[in-house]
Amino acid sequence: MSALPPGATIGILGGGQLGRMTALAAARLGYRAHVYAPEADGPGALVSAAQTVAPYEDADALGRFARSVDVVTFEFENVPAPALELLAALVPCRPGLRALSICQDRLLEKAFLAEAGVPVAPWRAIHAEADLAPALAEVGLPAVLKTTRLGYDGRGQAVIRSAEDAAAAFARLAPHPLILEAFVPFAAEVSAIAARSADGAVATYDAVENRHRHHILDLSIAPARVPEATARAARDHVAQVAERLELVGVVALELFLLPDGTLLGNEIAPRPHNSGHWTIDACAVSQFEQHARAVAGLPLGPTGRHADAVMQNLVGPEGMALWDSLTAVPDACPHLYGKAEARPGRKMGHATHLLPLGALASGAYPAGLPPL
Ligand code: AMP
Numbered sequence: 001m002s003a004l005p006p007g008a009t010i011g012i013l014g015g016g017q018l019g020r021m022t023a024l025a026a027a028r029l030g031y032r033a034h035v036y037a038p039e040a041d042g043p044g045a046l047v048s049a050a051q052t053v054a055p056y057e058d059a060d061a062l063g064r065f066a067r068s069v070d071v072v073t074f075e076f077e078n079v080p081a082p083a084l085e086l087l088a089a090l091v092p093c094r095p096g097l098r099a100l101s102i103c104q105d106r107l108l109e110k111a112f113l114a115e116a117g118v119p120v121a122p123w124r125a126i127h128a129e130a131d132l133a134p135a136l137a138e139v140g141l142p143a144v145l146k147t148t149r150l151g152y153d154g155r156g157q158a159v160i161r162s163a164e165d166a167a168a169a170f171a172r173l174a175p176h177p178l179i180l181e182a183f184v185p186f187a188a189e190v191s192a193i194a195a196r197s198a199d200g201a202v203a204t205y206d207a208v209e210n211r212h213r214h215h216i217l218d219l220s221i222a223p224a225r226v227p228e229a230t231a232r233a234a235r236d237h238v239a240q241v242a243e244r245l246e247l248v249g250v251v252a253l254e255l256f257l258l259p260d261g262t263l264l265g266n267e268i269a270p271r272p273h274n275s276g277h278w279t280i281d282a283c284a285v286s287q288f289e290q291h292a293r294a295v296a297g298l299p300l301g302p303t304g305r306h307a308d309a310v311m312q313n314l315v316g317p318e319g320m321a322l323w324d325s326l327t328a329v330p331d332a333c334p335h336l337y338g339k340a341e342a343r344p345g346r347k348m349g350h351a352t353h354l355l356p357l358g359a360l361a362s363g364a365y366p367a368g369l370p371p372l
Contacts, residue, residue, distance in 0.1 A: 001093045003297035004070050006030035008120060009049070010295060011069030013056070013083070013093070015042030017247060017337040017347060018272050018288075019075035021280065023048045025288035036065050043337040044075065056083040066090035073249060073295045075271055077103045078150055086285040094248040094295040099270045102245065105107045106148040106179045116244040118237045118253070118265035126178040132166045134206075135180045142183040145169045155215075159183060159198050184264055186256035190224050191275040192234040193272055194242040195250045195290035195300050202242050203303045205287065207234035211372070213315075215344060218370065222282060226361060231302070233263055241268055250291040252276060274313065274347070281333040282309040282350040291361065308355040310366050316344040326351045331366065 004010075010026050012019040015037025023033035024047055032049035035042070038056065045051035050068070054061035062083055066072065072093045074084070077100060084097050087279040102108045113120050124135035126145065136143060145166065147156035158169035160180075170178065192207040209224035210217055224231055247253065247270075252273030254266045276287035285293075285301030293300055314322060320342040326334045329351075336349035353366035365372065 001071070001297055004031065007032065008117070008296065009034050009068065010047070010089075010292065011036060011065055011072040011074055012044055013037075013072065013087075014075035015039055015044045015051075015080050017043045018313070019044030020047050020336075020337055021277070021286075021293055022073070022075060022289040025286060026292040026296070028289070029296070031292065031293055032068050032371060035217050043339060046338045056080045060087060061086040062086050063090065067129070070116045071295050071297075073291070074100070075105045077270055080201065089250060093298075094249075095245070095251075097269045099245040099247045100252075103268045104149060104272045106146060106267075107177070110179065110181075112244070113241070113265040113268070114239045116237075116241065118255075119262065120265050121182040121184050121256070123179055123181045126170065126180050127176065129167060129170050132170060132180070133163065133322040134175075136160070136166060139180055139182045144181045144183050146179050146181065146347045147175065148177055148179050149175065184258070184266075186264075187259045188224070188226070188257040189266075190226065190230075190255045190257050190263065191220075191232050191252055191273065192238040192255070193250060193273060193276045193287050194235075195287070195294055195303070196247050196298045197240040197294050198248050198298050199299075199335060201300055203284065203290070203300045204235040204239050205276065205279055205303045206305050207231045208275050208278070208364050213370075214345070217274050217317055218315075219313070219372075220278055220309075221360065221372070222305065222309045222311070223279045227261065230257065230261055230263065237263065237265065238323075245270065249294045250276070250287050266282055272363055274350075277312075277335070278309040278311040278351050279303075279305075280335070282307045282354060285332050303330075306357065307362045308357060308364075310353045310355070310360075310369060312353065312369060313347055314349040314351065316348070317342045317348055323349070324334050324353075325332075327367075329353070329368070331355070359372075 017257040020043040034050040206223040
């Protein structure tokens, strides 16, 4: 596929804020976005040229969508594989089915990370209750039992502190199989983002440090306050992931940083990621623009950072309560996703607080944010 000409249409599966910010970036490059989602007028559709409202199982609607766009991408990795398979027969899909399938299944994902040279915590597949005891003996306690599919923001997992916890967690967590992982006593959670173009060029952004609240990302600190070699390793790991996935688009890699400086891979997201929102305001070319460029067949843009940044998620009613004051903070760039109702736990928007380059390393920190 050659580069899409101005005015071409990028189809986006999924109606959320990641699609919204991709559509906005695509519009800046002269492209139109067409969002396909089961719900009408979601964050993505509100800023797109067209929307299809239909379930991911509707073959007719998928066919019509495929014929109305020039390329298809997705903004969440739980797109049912049959939907992407059907689309891929009609129109280029970026990333493709292989990347999606690996990232939809924690067992495939862990095996893939190890192959890509990214260290991971010890893990075992749990197909039946009888697998638990030998797996716990090998992995050790405490451990984390997780569903292999459809888990996010800490859902679909349980910490196992004793052998007795394990049977109850196995019964509660579904669907099976599950994955048992060693509990990682991490010092920090770090993530890194890579973009890969259709011609195989790879570019990475500075690694960031992530803080969670109630299992939901609260803050991303860019750059991560880690030694240079650690930051380099995080970028190298995500570049490897992008290459080995042969991905076209953007991919994020979540990592655990151990107290001794070791990085362990946890999760791959084959799409723009919440921990990369800071790139909109602190980089010339954001993760969303890189994604749009890659799927449209354009060359990648620069990934350099012109400011330090702390991205603050605005979650639920509490997050929305900060909105008015945030719009008045001189160095904050506020973003809202256009969601009507601020339900608890729902990501409503974010604000990127900018600081001069190098300020975070010298101990500066934006006023009014939760302390680190
Ligand atoms: P995940 O859905 O795998 O991203 O996990 C959500 C969160 O649970 C992570 O951000 C960690 O804070 C925690 N977590 C997941 N896996 C482990 C693990 N093996 N050891 C310790 N904490 C974990």
